[in-house]
Amino acid sequence: MKYLIISFIMLSAFPTCCNEDSVEVERILLSKEEDNLINYTKDEVVKFKHSNGFTFDVLVTNNDYSFRRSFDESCAECCGGEYKSLQERFVSLTSNYPNLTMTLSLSNNNFSYSEHKSINFSLNSYSTNLFYDNKNEFICDSLVVCHDQIKINNTNYFNVLEKKLDSRFHVNDTIDFYPQKLFYNTTKGIIQIKMSNNESYFIDN
């Protein structure tokens, strides 16, 4: 009997999962202006060229919209808690050779370490964030060079962001070759990927 009472006390000390459906209280869509920051459509083929002359096709393999549930409390998901649905967009581009996998994701959230929203860009295991403000204009600061105009592969591009890429994994000092910089604008999307040895991949108009 003593053990039964102890067991009852121990069990009552843990909260039980109420297993109730959570409730959506708000649905926040990406604004049209925000959505326009990424200008790709599914199955679109973008011509790219390597600085040594090799040309190749990059295919837009995904352009998906989804909703992510944002709960105010960590345990709310299984206990009938309230959540907001935040719209997200995920675009991926791939090429057969060189085997590049590039992704752009737009997330309508404010949980980021930054006060600003951003587009996350990744190339294989390298990535960066392009931050934008409430007017959906990209933010130029010490980490981002904003070019009013820049010539890449003999073509002039306007309002181009230049941002350094970081490795998602620990990289030791012997690594002296990596994707170093992204050049991006809202009209053309990914304009150029510059490598650390001055090789580069750029769109071929």
Add this chain to the structure above:
Amino acid sequence: MSRILLIISFLFFLGCVKDEPIGIFSLSKEASKYKIDGEITSFKMIDNNGITDLFRQENFSLYHHEPWEGGFFESYDIAYRSIINNYYFNLRLNADDYSSTMSFTWNQNNYVYYDFKYKETDSDGFKPVISFYKSIMIRGVNYKDIIELDYSKGVDKIKDNTPLKAFISGKKGLLKIVRKDGIVLERIS
């Protein structure tokens, strides 16, 4: 009579039980030639279009594992992944009480196995021809103890990113990749 039968049965079953090997079983001299230098943490390759790729070491281990008490089998494992083409290459050497073996994994989906003692090859898909050479010259550098994996006879049975031919040096690792589309990557550092 029943006691005699019991003794005979006991001796019969005793004969069926194999003794567990005890001792240290290291890689054979031949297999040891193909231990890629684990201090090579990265290397570069360039293709015939002038596109550079860098392979960085993703895993390296050398140890004796103990599958049962008192038996230590040598195991050597090294893996590289490339930054641009996302190539994944893994070489594993193993010793046990029977033999020394070598296995390769390409892009975590093509597995090839070679037994040094019985000169046998196996794989989880199309079986490549494995050849061994004393040396090979690539971009003016002479490399020794070469393994060639050749999938030429199964070109339609391998994935696009599985090398049609690959050359691996015993100490330096991956030297040359010939792709199905004719692109050739060669070691430059």
